[in-house]
Amino acid sequence: MRIIRYILFELWKIRAKRKLKTLLKEEDPSIRGLAVVLRETIKRKLDIEEKLWVKNIEQLRHKLKHNHTEVIVTDFGAGTPKSTRTEQEMLVGMVSSSTISKTNKGSKSPFWSLFLHKLIREFKPKTAIELGTCLGISASYQAAALTINGSGKLITMEGSVELVEISKENFTNIGLINIEIVSGRFSDNLLKVLEDNKPIDYIFIDGHHDEKATVEYFEAILPYLSDKAIVVFDDISWSKGMKKAWKTIINSSEIDLVLDLKALGVCLIDKNIKGKKIYKIR
Ligand SMILES: C[S@@+](CC[C@H](N)C(=O)[O-])C[C@H]1O[C@@H](n2cnc3c(N)ncnc32)[C@H](O)[C@@H]1O
Structure with missing residues (x-):
């Protein structure tokens, strides 16, 4: 099973590299920005600071694994x-x-964690929110990117109390001080988090994975987004329900640009983009 997954992912990367050639030629800077993020993730192109953070976070992942x-x-x-x-x-x-x-198996893989890191490095959001902390691996990648950017804060939300405590310890141990963790169900806390931190530049939704709930979170966050915002949905092909939720989301007139990467979907809100664009790498 692992070998099949590996082969399928390698084939996906070949398709992605082909698509990158087209995306990098696009006029719109946001589309080219997304293409750069994907290219640097596939090539694992890291500067010195990124290398250090990635090394520390992957050491943390290794410890959690054992x-x-x-x-x-x-x-x-x-x-x-x-x-x-x-x-x-x-x-x-x-x-x-x-x-x-x-x-720890629920944590995003090194590849997708790096993709999120690069997304933040490229688009430089000031206020970032994550739904679904688990043990703090993807949160660490995203907060490390904000640290290197020199500004910005990540608010990560988690319902499982024990995981909240472990994540707090993990963030302290690797030296991340720009993360706030909000404990409790998303449905109980999301509106307050949005209200307290608006306008929101970036949101990563990686929890709940239920069709109705995912669409509800999307609708709840829309009024709080800044003029140029990124909303990332994980596991868009995970279940029938998540596939339907993703279809509903990308059909929303609020979204200006969609990059469907099969495992994960990126939506951009940016009224400077002329005509809605949807790119798929499946
Ligand atoms: C897939 S894991 C997150 C993995 C993490 N983003 C990473 O890559 O390191 C999803 C997390 O969301 C939490 N979660 C799921 N549904 C939730 C809800 N409705 N409210 C609060 N937390 C929830 C789960 O407890 C779980 O820890």
Whole structure:
């Protein structure tokens, strides 16, 4: 299974490199910006500061991978792609016992974490929000990018109390001071986070993974976005529900540019972009 996944990903990268040639020739700076982000991620092009942060965060990932301490996780999300959790079950949360090592498997891979890092390096948002902290790996990549940029703050949200505590410790240990972690269900905290931090330049949604909830979060954040904002959705092909949610989102008239990368989708709000554009690398 792992080898098949590896081959499919390598084939995807070949398709991406081909598409990059077209994207890099586009007139619009935002489209070219996205293409640069993807090109640098595929080539793993890192400057000295980026190299240092990536090394530290990957060391943290390695430690988490080998940490078999038990952890009690309360999951307010959809579970697995085939789960049929009801709204009520997701609201109450599913409590289970796991280990840090197993929980770490939910962290974004080094490739996609670097993609998020590069996105922040390129577009330089000042206010960034993440839905779904888990153990803090993607949050660390994004906050490290803000640190290198020299400004900006990441607010990351997590429903599972034990994961919040572990993430706080992880952020302190690797020396990130520009992250605020908000503990609790997204539905309870999102509006306050948006209100307190508006206008929002960047949001990464990597939690819940339920069609209705994802569309609701998208609709909730729209009025709080700045004139030029980025909204990233993870796992857009993860389940039937997430595929439908993604379709609804990209059809929204509020979105000016879409980059569908199969695993993850990037939406840009930028009224300078002439005519809505949708690019797909599948
Ligand atoms: C896939 S993991 C996030 C991984 C993380 N972004 C990374 O790459 O390092 C999703 C996280 O979202 C949290 N989550 C899911 N649904 C939630 C909800 N409705 N409210 C709060 N947290 C939620 C889960 O507890 C889980 O830790």
